[in-house]
Amino acid sequence: MKIETKTLPAMRLAYMRRTGPYGTPGIAHTWERFMGWCASRGLTQPRRDTYGLSLDDPATGAFSCWLCVPVAAQA
Structure with missing residues (x-):
């Protein structure tokens, strides 16, 4: 696995949080929601x-x- 570290400009974000055990299919459902x-x-x-x-x-x-x-719109 190639890992990259990047510094991003400051931005406002909307987010949704998901918690739960490993191995559940819930993350795909959360992305859809x-x-x-x-x-x-x-x-x-x-x-x-x-x-x-x-x-x-x-x-x-x-x-x-x-x-x-x-x-906000990205440049």
């Missing part, structure tokens, strides 16, 4: 980058993910 919410508010046109940020602890099985999309 989130993108539907974004589309209903005009946040998907023009096309924008989306970001998924995960914080997890394999030792405990805890998983938390933030799905994000910028709310």
Whole structure:
């Protein structure tokens, strides 16, 4: 796996958080719900980058993910 580190400009984000155990199909459902919410508010046109940020602890099985999309037009 190739890992890259990038510094992004400051931006306002809309996000939806999901928590749960590893191995559940819920993350795909959460993306669908989130993108539907974004589309209903005009946040998907023009096309924008989306970001998924995960914080997890394999030792405990805890998983938390933030799905994000910028709310202001990108340059």
